[in-house]
Amino acid sequence: MIGRAWWIPWLWLAPTLALLGVFLVYPSVDTIRRSFLDARSQEFVGLDNYEFIVDNPTPLAADTHAALLNNMLWLTVFTAVCVGLGLVMAVMTARVRYEAAAKAAIFVPMAISFVAVSVIWRFMYEIDADVGTVNAIFSELGKDPVAWLINTDAPQKPFVDVPPNDAPAPFQVNNFALIAVGVWNWTGFTLVILSAGLKSIPDDVMEAARVDGAGEWQIFRRITLPMMSPTIVVVTTTLVIQTLKTFDLVWVMTGGRFKTDVVATLFFKEAFLFRDFGVGAALAVVLMLFVVPIMLISIRRFQMQEEIR
Amino acid sequence: MPLGIRSRIFPFLLVVLVGLALAFAACGDDDDDDGDETPSPTPTEGVTGTPTDAPDIGTVDVIGQGWGDAELAGFEALVQPWEDSTGGDVAFTGTREITAQLTTRVEGNNPPDVALPAEIGLFQQFAREGLLAPLSECAGLEEKITAEYPQGFIDLGTVDGTLYGFFMKADTKGTIFYDPAYFDANGLTPLTADSSFDDLIALTDEILALGLPPWSMGQFANGGTGFPGTDFIQQILLNEAGGAAYDGVIDGSVPFTDADVKDAFEKFGQIALTDGYTSQGSADVINATSFQDAVFPPFEDPPEAAMTYMGGFASGFIAEQFPGAVPATDYDFFPFPGGGVTGGANIAYAFNSDPTTCSFLEHLASAEAQQIWVDLGGFTSVNSGVDLSAYPDVIARAQAEQLTLAETFRFDLDDAIGGDLQSTFFVGVTEYLANPGDLDSILADIEAVR
Numbered sequence: 001m002i003g004r005a006w007w008i009p010w011l012w013l014a015p016t017l018a019l020l021g022v023f024l025v026y027p028s029v030d031t032i033r034r035s036f037l038d039a040r041s042q043e044f045v046g047l048d049n050y051e052f053i054v055d056n057p058t059p060l061a062a063d064t065h066a067a068l069l070n071n072m073l074w075l076t077v078f079t080a081v082c083v084g085l086g087l088v089m090a091v092m093t094a095r096v097r098y099e100a101a102a103k104a105a106i107f108v109p110m111a112i113s114f115v116a117v118s119v120i121w122r123f124m125y126e127i128d129a130d131v132g133t134v135n136a137i138f139s140e141l142g143k144d145p146v147a148w149l150i151n152t153d154a155p156q157k158p159f160v161d162v163p164p165n166d167a168p169a170p171f172q173v174n175n176f177a178l179i180a181v182g183v184w185n186w187t188g189f190t191l192v193i194l195s196a197g198l199k200s201i202p203d204d205v206m207e208a209a210r211v212d213g214a215g216e217w218q219i220f221r222r223i224t225l226p227m228m229s230p231t232i233v234v235v236t237t238t239l240v241i242q243t244l245k246t247f248d249l250v251w252v253m254t255g256g257r258f259k260t261d262v263v264a265t266l267f268f269k270e271a272f273l274f275r276d277f278g279v280g281a282a283l284a285v286v287l288m289l290f291v292v293p294i295m296l297i298s299i300r301r302f303q304m305q306e307e308i309r
Numbered sequence: 310m311p312l313g314i315r316s317r318i319f320p321f322l323l324v325v326l327v328g329l330a331l332a333f334a335a336c337g338d339d340d341d342d343d344g345d346e347t348p349s350p351t352p353t354e355g356v357t358g359t360p361t362d363a364p365d366i367g368t369v370d371v372i373g374q375g376w377g378d379a380e381l382a383g384f385e386a387l388v389q390p391w392e393d394s395t396g397g398d399v400a401f402t403g404t405r406e407i408t409a410q411l412t413t414r415v416e417g418n419n420p421p422d423v424a425l426p427a428e429i430g431l432f433q434q435f436a437r438e439g440l441l442a443p444l445s446e447c448a449g450l451e452e453k454i455t456a457e458y459p460q461g462f463i464d465l466g467t468v469d470g471t472l473y474g475f476f477m478k479a480d481t482k483g484t485i486f487y488d489p490a491y492f493d494a495n496g497l498t499p500l501t502a503d504s505s506f507d508d509l510i511a512l513t514d515e516i517l518a519l520g521l522p523p524w525s526m527g528q529f530a531n532g533g534t535g536f537p538g539t540d541f542i543q544q545i546l547l548n549e550a551g552g553a554a555y556d557g558v559i560d561g562s563v564p565f566t567d568a569d570v571k572d573a574f575e576k577f578g579q580i581a582l583t584d585g586y587t588s589q590g591s592a593d594v595i596n597a598t599s600f601q602d603a604v605f606p607p608f609e610d611p612p613e614a615a616m617t618y619m620g621g622f623a624s625g626f627i628a629e630q631f632p633g634a635v636p637a638t639d640y641d642f643f644p645f646p647g648g649g650v651t652g653g654a655n656i657a658y659a660f661n662s663d664p665t666t667c668s669f670l671e672h673l674a675s676a677e678a679q680q681i682w683v684d685l686g687g688f689t690s691v692n693s694g695v696d697l698s699a700y701p702d703v704i705a706r707a708q709a710e711q712l713t714l715a716e717t718f719r720f721d722l723d724d725a726i727g728g729d730l731q732s733t734f735f736v737g738v739t740e741y742l743a744n745p746g747d748l749d750s751i752l753a754d755i756e757a758v759r
Contacts, residue, residue, distance in 0.1 A: 015328020058733070128598070273729075274732070
């Protein structure tokens with residue numbers, strides 16, 4: 001290495017650091033500061049805003065518990081289904097000749113803006129069977145049309161009429177309807193990345209396993225999955241972060257109404273519609289706290305990979 | 310210099326320069342507080358006029374509701390004479406999220422010059438915080454408003470004794486639309502302002518006996534879902550409990566848990582939830598049907614319902630959906646029973662009193678300017694200088710008459726309250742439709758937000 005002054009790398013980083021400072025660090029610090037102030041950001045109120053989130057005194061105006069539970073549901077169900085479906089489809093498309101076309105078709109929804117996706121699916125979910133595709137299918141099958149975006153019954157009710165009628169809070173038909181839209185949108189992303197990961201498994205390992213007499217399912221479970229685990233972790237991390245940012249989908253389809261609120265739509269309402277910047281900031285901080293463990297895991301893995309090199 | 314460093318310095322300097330340029334661009338807007346020179350934000354629909362040559366009049370930055378094509382055309386026609394005569398320019402930004410836009414821009418010390426929202430809760434907050442310019446700061450404007458506008462609207466634009474805003478583009482919410490041909494064919498008589506709510510129920514039962522669902526109702530409107538229900542309830546409240554009770558709900562002296570409010574909810578529930586009364590059938594479907602789609606069933610061929618309650622703007626939807634429909638023959642409205650009329654309007658208020666802003670406001674408030682939009686349709690003016698004969702069709706004229714001549718008129722209740730209480734009221738209505746048995750706790754929850 002040519003002898004470099006120690007400060008040269010920092011000089012190269014300076015513009016980026018400046019931008020990060022202005023657009024990332026300063027707003028984050030300011031948000032944390034505002035979460036301890038009142039609605040107009042004038043007076044110090046300590047933990048009142050966080051208490052508001054915990055107590056949920058006005059569930060009709062802003063249901064903080066519902067928002068947090070819904071975010072948990074999105075986190076678990078959306079991520080699991082997207083990754084699971086992506087994995088299954090990656091394995092299946094690897095075996096067909098029209099692989100590229102299939103992957104392209106599944107990836108197309110990623111290219112559409114989230115708002116456009118929401119508008120499309122709003123039409124799909126229309127209650128009028130002449131307009132709403134999903135309800136048209138339902139009425140062909142002889143069932144009653146379902147108000148997908150409004151119905152808060154237990155999720156099995158539209159399909160199979162078995163009790164219970166009311167499942168606990170986040171398990172609602174409309175939440176799952178929204179998550180379905182998210183899955184439709186994002187599965188292309190997981191498919192493409194997992195497919196690349198799948199192809200990085202050396203062929204001779206697979207062949208050796210087949211020669212040894214392993215069945216397809218065993219190969220999948222004992223060879224494919226473990227060897228793809230780094231890719232799966234990357235995809236999962238990205239999806240988890242994406243889920244926590246979910247806003248446009250929920251906002252355009254239901255406006256957060258009918259208990260579909262997530263933390264992002266809720267703090268938008270609080271800060272920009274109700275002009276309560278204290279509670280809005282507190283909610284944003286809570287969201288940031290959710291992301292922190294994920295970021296730590298991500299950074300740890302990155303450091304481990306660097307060490308391996 | 311060694312070659313290595315020289316070849317590194319140039320790209321390095323380039324990067325630093327670009328970074329600094331970006332940083333300055335980001336910080337630039339904060340220094341800008343001169344209203345006239347504020348660069349216009351990228352408008353969703355731009356309204357441009359002739360380039361300015363008069364030194365006084367520059368660009369006026371206006372934020373308004375998310376108007377559709379027809380409404381924008383009307384607005385552009387209204388401002389054109391001002392642009393032509395003064396050389397000024399109107400930079401109009403229309404948005405559905407007008408509350409969020411205004412809140413963000415005010416928070417960021419970059420308010421627009423003029424705002425034209427439909428709800429006055431935020432307007433009152435801004436006025437109390439001293440962010441608005443009183444209309445008296447524009448020469449002659451306050452006198453003009455006081456002379457040409459009805460006292461009720463002047464009072465609504467006044468906060469703590471000072472006049473801050475005036476109203477344009479009003480809309481009546483005391484209209485029930487129906488198909489006159491169907492009524493004539495079946496011997497039904499539309500109600501009048503002197504009718505009572507019981508007469509409305511009697512009419513409903515008459516139509517039900519004929520085998521047609523009497524009502525069509527839809528609540529869905531994204532984040533504003535429930536507003537048709539709140540409109541219906543406030544009409545009932547005004548006509549059954551009177552203006553004083555109505556005003557009390559707005560200022561807080563009458564809580565939502567009051568017997569009059571509960572009664573209004575229950576009467577609304579009677580129409581919406583009684584078996585067979587609505588073509589939608591169940592609360593779920595009513596909540597899921599969009600308010601626009603709910604206006605069409607009475608005018609389909611064959612009709613799927615007999616009546617629909619919606620604000621005066623619905624006549625625009627009907628005309629668009631059924632081209633060739635003749636006003637008063639194919640569609641008409643009768644007044645909500647009781648004679649009390651609620652209505653909404655866009656309020657115009659300003660954050661500064663620069664010469665450009667004042668000049669624009671004077672033009673906007675004038676009868677001549679408003680007459681231009683009136684002629685194009687879809688606009689009801691509350692300026693007494695606009696003659697009723699200027700309205701393009703008989704329905705528009707009837708709506709204007711209803712607004713200006715109503716014995717008892719009140720501004721839309723939820724628009725008057727604004728903020729989280731307005732939002733909770735909407736949610737409360739859809740909750741009530743889904744769970745009518747929970748009315749008491751719903752009303753208590755709404756009141757708790759106040």
